[in-house]
Amino acid sequence: MSSDLHTTVAHQLRRTRQRYTLGRRQLVDLLAEAGRPVTIPDLIDAGARQSQSSLYRNLAILEQCGAVRRLVSTDDVARYELDEELSEHHHHLVCAVCGDIEDVLLSESVEETLRAAARDAGRERDFEVETHRFELLGTCGACA
Ligand SMILES: [Zn+2]
Numbered sequence: 001m002s003s004d005l006h007t008t009v010a011h012q013l014r015r016t017r018q019r020y021t022l023g024r025r026q027l028v029d030l031l032a033e034a035g036r037p038v039t040i041p042d043l044i045d046a047g048a049r050q051s052q053s054s055l056y057r058n059l060a061i062l063e064q065c066g067a068v069r070r071l072v073s074t075d076d077v078a079r080y081e082l083d084e085e086l087s088e089h090h091h092h093l094v095c096a097v098c099g100d101i102e103d104v105l106l107s108e109s110v111e112e113t114l115r116a117a118a119r120d121a122g123r124e125r126d127f128e129v130e131t132h133r134f135e136l137l138g139t140c141g142a143c144a
Pocket residue numbers: 095096097098099100139140141142143
């Protein structure tokens with residue numbers, strides 16, 4: 001996995017006075033390889049060699065430093081992904097039946113429209129919008 005990614009995460013952890021342990025590095029690699037939000041069982045299936053309690057703790061520490069984002073889905077099972085700063089700006093397709101979350105990229109023109117609308121909505125309330133999060137709820141192919 002790119003050394004840039006690890007350099008950035010190491011820096012984020014240092015800012016929160018945490019070490020970049022092998023276990024945390026492995027989780028960052030697995031999340032980067034997955035390229036989509038994954039559950040703890042997904043991480044174990046993908047080869048995370050850590051106890052469940054270490055997984056929770058390491059993910060919480062990576063979340064605190066801003067490297068990882070924790071998503072709550074319709075099934076109340078947490079999913080994890082690398083923060084957008086480490087991947088790219090995207091949105092989510094959330095299945096209301098099984099809780100699966102898939103990434104979706106919107107076109108640049110749609111993003112531009114969303115940015116402008118968000119900026120205007122914020123301005124009316126004296127609020128400076130930095131980014132937006134936007135999810136599409138529905139039924140995935142497997143559940144349809
Ligand atoms: Zn589904």
